[in-house]
Amino acid sequence: MSIFIDENTRVVVQGIGSQGTFHAKRNLDYGTKVVAGTHPKKGGTTWEELDLPVYTTVAEAVEQEGANTSLVMVPAPFTKGAILEAHEAGISTIVAITEGVPVHDMTEVYDTVVRRGGTRLLGPNCPGLISPGKANVGIIPADIPTPGRVGLVSRSGTLTYQIMHELAQAGIGISTCVGIGGDPVIGTQFLDVIQAFADDPDTDAIAFVGEIGGSEEQKAGEWIRDNIPDTPVVGYIAGYEAPAGKQMGHAGAIVKEGGPGGESAAEKKEILEGMGIAVAMNPSEAAQLMIERLEA
Amino acid sequence: MDLVEYQGKQLFGRNDVPVPPPGAVCRTVEEVAAAAQELGPVTVVKAQVKTGGRGKAGGVKVAPTPEEAVAAAEDIFGLDIKGHTVNVIYVEPASDIAEEYYLSIMHDRVAKGYLVIASKEGGVDIEEVNRTNPDAVVKQTLLPSETVDGLPTETARDILARAAFPDEVLDQAADLLVALFGAMVAEDATLVEINPLIRSADDRVLALDSKVTLDDNAAFRHDGYEEWEVEGLEVADPLERQAKEQGIQYVKLDGEVGVLGNGAGLVMATLDVVAQAGGSAADFLDIGGGASADVMAESLSLVLSDPRVTSVFINVFGGITRGEQVAAGILEACDRLGDFPQKLVVRLDGTNAEQGRALLTEADHPSVVPAATMSEAAQRAVELARSA
Numbered sequence: 001m002s003i004f005i006d007e008n009t010r011v012v013v014q015g016i017g018s019q020g021t022f023h024a025k026r027n028l029d030y031g032t033k034v035v036a037g038t039h040p041k042k043g044g045t046t047w048e049e050l051d052l053p054v055y056t057t058v059a060e061a062v063e064q065e066g067a068n069t070s071l072v073m074v075p076a077p078f079t080k081g082a083i084l085e086a087h088e089a090g091i092s093t094i095v096a097i098t099e100g101v102p103v104h105d106m107t108e109v110y111d112t113v114v115r116r117g118g119t120r121l122l123g124p125n126c127p128g129l130i131s132p133g134k135a136n137v138g139i140i141p142a143d144i145p146t147p148g149r150v151g152l153v154s155r156s157g158t159l160t161y162q163i164m165h166e167l168a169q170a171g172i173g174i175s176t177c178v179g180i181g182g183d184p185v186i187g188t189q190f191l192d193v194i195q196a197f198a199d200d201p202d203t204d205a206i207a208f209v210g211e212i213g214g215s216e217e218q219k220a221g222e223w224i225r226d227n228i229p230d231t232p233v234v235g236y237i238a239g240y241e242a243p244a245g246k247q248m249g250h251a252g253a254i255v256k257e258g259g260p261g262g263e264s265a266a267e268k269k270e271i272l273e274g275m276g277i278a279v280a281m282n283p284s285e286a287a288q289l290m291i292e293r294l295e296a
Numbered sequence: 297m298d299l300v301e302y303q304g305k306q307l308f309g310r311n312d313v314p315v316p317p318p319g320a321v322c323r324t325v326e327e328v329a330a331a332a333q334e335l336g337p338v339t340v341v342k343a344q345v346k347t348g349g350r351g352k353a354g355g356v357k358v359a360p361t362p363e364e365a366v367a368a369a370e371d372i373f374g375l376d377i378k379g380h381t382v383n384v385i386y387v388e389p390a391s392d393i394a395e396e397y398y399l400s401i402m403h404d405r406v407a408k409g410y411l412v413i414a415s416k417e418g419g420v421d422i423e424e425v426n427r428t429n430p431d432a433v434v435k436q437t438l439l440p441s442e443t444v445d446g447l448p449t450e451t452a453r454d455i456l457a458r459a460a461f462p463d464e465v466l467d468q469a470a471d472l473l474v475a476l477f478g479a480m481v482a483e484d485a486t487l488v489e490i491n492p493l494i495r496s497a498d499d500r501v502l503a504l505d506s507k508v509t510l511d512d513n514a515a516f517r518h519d520g521y522e523e524w525e526v527e528g529l530e531v532a533d534p535l536e537r538q539a540k541e542q543g544i545q546y547v548k549l550d551g552e553v554g555v556l557g558n559g560a561g562l563v564m565a566t567l568d569v570v571a572q573a574g575g576s577a578a579d580f581l582d583i584g585g586g587a588s589a590d591v592m593a594e595s596l597s598l599v600l601s602d603p604r605v606t607s608v609f610i611n612v613f614g615g616i617t618r619g620e621q622v623a624a625g626i627l628e629a630c631d632r633l634g635d636f637p638q639k640l641v642v643r644l645d646g647t648n649a650e651q652g653r654a655l656l657t658e659a660d661h662p663s664v665v666p667a668a669t670m671s672e673a674a675q676r677a678v679e680l681a682r683s684a
Binding site for chain 1: 547582
């Protein structure tokens with residue numbers, strides 16, 4: 001098994017421009033069931049590069065092609081509308097790759113789609129997710145991971161690829177790798193993913209990659225301590241050297257000056273270690289810790 | 297993006313949040329003198345910098361006469377307030393203050409809503425009030441579903457009543473809070489703070505100060521916030537400003553090892569390994585997806601223009617962009633930049649990394665030092681920085 005996406009995933013792509021087409025084609029070539037694209041003005045045409053139908057709305061793609069997952073690749077100004085449309089059309093998992101979505105938009109989207117709507121939303125500003133050997137939805141390079149039993153969840157993109165790569169070189173495979181995104185307001189939190197891994201009979205161990213800013217890592221840590229103390233869990237928090245008050249690339253990666261505390265990498269590491277969770281100082285050490293845990 | 301006080305008041309004013317009569321934005325002592333003559337006799341001379349604690353630092357002075365306004369301006373111009381130099385002063389007619397309150401709304405990351413904070417104890421550090429007299433600080437989280445048509449007046453009134461705002465001003469203050477919430481949403485602010493919110497001697501409620509942070513991601517629907525880009529109010533380092541204009545994610549740091557890589561998380565991790573190798577990073581630079589020679593050359597030239605940089609660590613994980621493409625991009629960028637004294641330690645991993653490393657070894661470029669792992673590269677970069 002795996003979480004969130006697998007061989008039954010049927011993807012409609014919202015945003016079929018050059019980037020959307022490039023990545024959707026890679027997802028399709030990997031074996032993912034990409035079934036349609038949507039475009040407000042190109043409904044009824046064919047998406048040449050993928051040889052798939054284009055619909056005007058997500059609802060049509062759900063009705064005609066049985067789409068259950070949406071990949072959102074539209075520009076930031078249209079992301080709120082795209083996510084709301086997918087939710088209203090009955091899509092169960094929405095994966096929003098787009099970077100730069102205003103925080104007010106996401107606050108409203110979260111309230112409607114996730115809190116009250118119960119739909120799974122990944123991102124925005126995330127690389128998507130991959131269940132190796134089954135499906136890849138988003139922009140994660142599919143040739144890095146091999147199928148296996150470690151669940152990986154991360155706020156970062158390339159850093160996750162790095163850890164996946166090091167695990168793969170040590171012969172350790174992945175059940176699902178989930179990029180939750182680097183924005184302050186995201187649909188699916190660390191805890192949601194970790195709970196899903198805990199319920200997945202084919203995930204035996206969990207690796208997580210956090211960042212400075214916010215407190216979602218701690219929330220997940222508490223749950224791990226109280227519910228799955230025997231599951232091997234290792235983590236890394238990026239940004240030990242990040243100064244307070246500076247946004248480090250990701251909109252959510254900032255330690256607020258005069259903020260609530262617990263937002264720095266060192267504080268997160270200390271809090272998580274206090275909960276019995278191993279936290280590495282760098283990505284290689286995280287991969288190494290996981291390798292040791294699995295060999296033990 | 298942060299606004300200074302007078303900008304925040306402009307933003308409040310156009311969203312029906314009551315503010316004092318407009319003052320004058322001054323860049324010279326002469327301008328302050330003229331403004332004080334016109335707005336006085338009693339004025340307040342206020343440093344316009346994007347940081348708190350202006351009063352404590354001597355950046356805000358009440359001037360009973362125009363002469364005293366000039367003297368205050370002479371002291372305040374050029375003042376360093378937490379690393380921010382004062383280039384702009386706002387002169388305002390003094391308000392007759394009966395009471396001072398506190399009011400703010402911020403985006404609430406944890407609750408994914410809006411957090412309203414109100415207190416009858418204003419004009420002082422609200423964190424301090426929260427520590428010494430937490431009962432005086434009322435906090436309420438609001439969710440978007442509760443504010444579909446804006447903040448309901450009853451909700452605003454209830455919050456302020458719980459914060460013990462006096463009955464005489466409750467209706468006025470509630471209207472102000474409703475308008476403040478409207479301003480936050482309409483202007484895409486992530487923080488709007490009024491400290492102090494005053495009750496004047498004639499029982500009017502006014503925002504005597506402002507602190508506003510706007511969401512950079514929403515700049516596209518506000519003409520890029522160009523109206524707030526004012527000379528003399530920039531806070532960023534000159535290199536950070538240049539990077540912003542070029543659309544490069546760059547943060548200036550204090551060390552000697554120039555750092556660039558692909559992806560915010562990976563670059564943050566790179567800063568970490570440089571420190572663990574005993575060095576210190578000079579910057580955070582994310583080249584983003586891909587690694588074309590153009591982007592590489594622009595980014596490298598930015599990093600190298602920092603005079604403190606004595607070595608550079610390029611950390612790239614080849615994903616969809618393959619290792620050999622990245623290597624080619626780095627070599628081409630080096631050729632375009634011509635001679636520079638710093639060595640570039642290049643660490644390539646991921647897809648086709650071996651081909652990329654082979655290409656670098658084969659090219660044998662005098663500036664490029666290939667490294668196999670992240671920690672090895674960090675060691676090399678720190679050694680080279682030290683011996684430079």
